[in-house]
Amino acid sequence: MVCGALTATIAGITLVGWSVDAEVPRSGLPGSVAMNPVTAVSFLLIALPLVTLRRSGLRRVAVAAASVGGALGAVKLIGLLGGLDVGFDRWLFPGSLENVAGGHPNRMAPNTAACFAGIGLSLALLRSDRDHHFAQVLALLVGLSAFVALAGYVYDLRELYGVGRFIPMAPNTAIAFLLVSAGAMLARPDREPLNVITSDGAGGTLARRLLPAAVFVPLALGWLRSFGERVGLYATETGIGLMVVASVVTLTILVVWTARLVDRGEDERARLQREIEEKARQLNIMNEELESFTYAVSHDLRAPLRSIAGFSQVIEEDFADRLDDSGRGYLTRISDAAARMGVLIDGLLDLSRINRVSLKRERVDLSGLSARILDDLQQANPERSVEVEIEPGLSAVGDPRLLEVALRNLLGNAWKYSRNETSARIEIGSPNGGSNLAEETFYVRDSGAGFDMAYADKLFGAFQRLHGVDEFEGTGIGLATVQRIVHRHGGRVWANGRVGEGATFYFTLGNNGGDS
Amino acid sequence: MRKEPILLVEDNPDDVELTRRAFHKNKIGNEIVVARDGVEALDYLFGRGQWIDRDTRFQPQLILLDLRMPRLNGLEVLERIREDERTRRVPVVVLTSSDEEQDLVRSYDIGANSFIRKPVELDKFIDAVRNLGLYWLVLNEVPRESE
Numbered sequence: 098m099v100c101g102a103l104t105a106t107i108a109g110i111t112l113v114g115w116s117v118d119a120e121v122p123r124s125g126l127p128g129s130v131a132m133n134p135v136t137a138v139s140f141l142l143i144a145l146p147l148v149t150l151r152r153s154g155l156r157r158v159a160v161a162a163a164s165v166g167g168a169l170g171a172v173k174l175i176g177l178l179g180g181l182d183v184g185f186d187r188w189l190f191p192g193s194l195e196n197v198a199g200g201h202p203n204r205m206a207p208n209t210a211a212c213f214a215g216i217g218l219s220l221a222l223l224r225s226d227r228d229h230h231f232a233q234v235l236a237l238l239v240g241l242s243a244f245v246a247l248a249g250y251v252y253d254l255r256e257l258y259g260v261g262r263f264i265p266m267a268p269n270t271a272i273a274f275l276l277v278s279a280g281a282m283l284a285r286p287d288r289e290p291l292n293v294i295t296s297d298g299a300g301g302t303l304a305r306r307l308l309p310a311a312v313f314v315p316l317a318l319g320w321l322r323s324f325g326e327r328v329g330l331y332a333t334e335t336g337i338g339l340m341v342v343a344s345v346v347t348l349t350i351l352v353v354w355t356a357r358l359v360d361r362g363e364d365e366r367a368r369l370q371r372e373i374e375e376k377a378r379q380l381n382i383m384n385e386e387l388e389s390f391t392y393a394v395s396h397d398l399r400a401p402l403r404s405i406a407g408f409s410q411v412i413e414e415d416f417a418d419r420l421d422d423s424g425r426g427y428l429t430r431i432s433d434a435a436a437r438m439g440v441l442i443d444g445l446l447d448l449s450r451i452n453r454v455s456l457k458r459e460r461v462d463l464s465g466l467s468a469r470i471l472d473d474l475q476q477a478n479p480e481r482s483v484e485v486e487i488e489p490g491l492s493a494v495g496d497p498r499l500l501e502v503a504l505r506n507l508l509g510n511a512w513k514y515s516r517n518e519t520s521a522r523i524e525i526g527s528p529n530g531g532s533n534l535a536e537e538t539f540y541v542r543d544s545g546a547g548f549d550m551a552y553a554d555k556l557f558g559a560f561q562r563l564h565g566v567d568e569f570e571g572t573g574i575g576l577a578t579v580q581r582i583v584h585r586h587g588g589r590v591w592a593n594g595r596v597g598e599g600a601t602f603y604f605t606l607g608n609n610g611g612d613s
Numbered sequence: 614m615r616k617e618p619i620l621l622v623e624d625n626p627d628d629v630e631l632t633r634r635a636f637h638k639n640k641i642g643n644e645i646v647v648a649r650d651g652v653e654a655l656d657y658l659f660g661r662g663q664w665i666d667r668d669t670r671f672q673p674q675l676i677l678l679d680l681r682m683p684r685l686n687g688l689e690v691l692e693r694i695r696e697d698e699r700t701r702r703v704p705v706v707v708l709t710s711s712d713e714e715q716d717l718v719r720s721y722d723i724g725a726n727s728f729i730r731k732p733v734e735l736d737k738f739i740d741a742v743r744n745l746g747l748y749w750l751v752l753n754e755v756p757r758e759s760e
Contacts, residue, residue, distance in 0.1 A: 404627035410735040439733035
């Protein structure tokens with residue numbers, strides 16, 4: 098936007114210069130060719146898209162303005178190439194055009210025309226997602242041409258800013274093109290090619306510091322050399338030699354300075370890295386301690402549990418005649434409680450084991466696995482008739498043992514919670530159908546008791562249950578186990594349900610069954 | 614055929630009691646010798662300490678070995694058993710509450726014949742012992758002792 102504004106200002110000053118017949122405003126450098134008034138108008142047109150870049154509403158206007166500016170340049174260029182005298186550059190201030198310094202009557206220069214054609218196209222395409230890269234390359238080319246012209250003025254080399262016998266590009270025109278080109282390049286700072294410079298990383302910082310030097314140091318040294326030679330300080334060869342030496346020295350200093358900068362950045366990075374590693378190490382140790390604690394506790398709890406369950410049974414068997422019904426009933430409760438505790442401990446052990454084993458990565462046939470699990474369930478409960486639908490061809494990459502545990506939990510739940518339905522139905526499938534997608538989703542659906550979505554966030558907590566033990570037995574570890582398995586694969590698990598209408602559990606397994 | 618005793622190496626007295634009961638329920642008649650830890654077990658097998666007068670030409674028909682015990686743990690006992698010529702071929706069933714994969718693997722590596730995890734429920738335990746007895750004491754063949 099700033100570039101656009103500045104360009105417009107230059108154009109405006111030029112036009113003012115023409116109207117009051119003042120030389121400096123209309124050519125930038127005294128003694129140089131002046132910017133043609135129509136060129137100035139074209140610049141105004143070109144500046145419009147830049148100034149309005151951020152306002153999406155004016156896009157069509159901007160594109161139209163850029164196209165007109167570009168067209169003007171293209172027409173003039175074609176005319177010059179074809180030998181035609183396309184005269185619209187004489188429409189403004191026709192009288193003053195003929196009496197100017199520099200020898201030529203003032204016209205739009207061919208290189209100026211070419212640049213307008215290029216930059217017009219570039220600005221017209223700038224907002225398009227598809228073509229903006231091309232647009233910026235064009236802008237870069239135009240900027241380079243303008244830079245060459247400007248360098249020509251700095252070194253007083255006419256070949257750089259004028260083509261053949263045609264009128265050369267004016268210095269303020271060159272500056273204006275540079276501004277427009279810069280504006281076009283800055284239009285998309287977060288994408289190629291500018292993001293190399295604007296990025297936050299080491300590369301961006303380096304680029305931002307070195308780029309000005311890369312541009313100005315050679316320019317300055319070159320100018321110094323030619324200035325010294327012109328003033329008579331030294332001959333051409335000496336001048337070149339001096340410039341070479343100066344270049345070497347400057348570049349070496351730059352390299353050393355840059356190296357120091359990079360080193361400092363790397364030191365900082367290494368320090369942060371070490372900090373992270375230290376924290377990770379501590380976290381790992383804590384985790385391991387927690388796991389071995391969980392393991393030891395679960396393990397050591399099983400022995401007394403065996404005693405409780407075992408001797409209750411012994412009493413039941415050996416002293417049955419000396420016990421009445423309530424006595425035997427109490428003993429049964431003790432045994433049942435012990436059995437439940439055993440399942441809980443086993444569940445805890447399983448849960449802790451999931452984090453300890455190393456993850457294998459294989460392609461697992463989930464359809465086949467589900468079929469086997471449902472088969473087992475049917476065999477264990479032959480009296481139940483459940484409608485089963487398994488989508489064929491379901492497969493995923495992951496650890497086969499853990500995936501089996503997860504599916505056993507999910508399908509086992511589906512089986513358990515649809516127990517009270519007369520026509521129970523269990524489905525397993527994939528909503529986006531087919532394998533080989535980046536993150537494939539699977540679901541297990543049952544037509545059973547369902548759950549209240551209000552408590553959905555408690556579903557996967559360890560020991561959290563949404564039903565009482567008398568409704569459905571269970572320890573509340575199953576879904577926690579599923580979640581841990583899914584998380585280890587880099588995936589997510591969630592569920593939808595309705596009381597009395599069943600539940601659907603969805604899970605993904607991340608990309609390539611990764612390990613987190 | 615001479616019925617040799619079963620050596621039960623177990624430190625938990627409750628488990629000893631329940632194991633005896635399980636064998637009794639299954640009408641397995643072998644005498645059950647109990648060693649409370651690894652040291653006692655090796656004393657028995659090699660005729661040392663309190664068992665100094667035992668005739669070590671006769672070895673148990675079956676050794677039931679727990680893994681987690683004080684002093685010498687089960688795996689070390691198993692190593693010694695498999696190292697000695699007198700006891701190398703005695704069937705050893707590891708009967709333990711551990712479900713650690715590495716215990717399983719190490720046991721088989723050192724030469725256990727079988728690995729059984731003690732269930733919590735007594736019924737299941739009795740079943741396990743019955744199957745144990747049926748297999749290791751009746752069905753399974755061992756080399757004849759060279760007298």
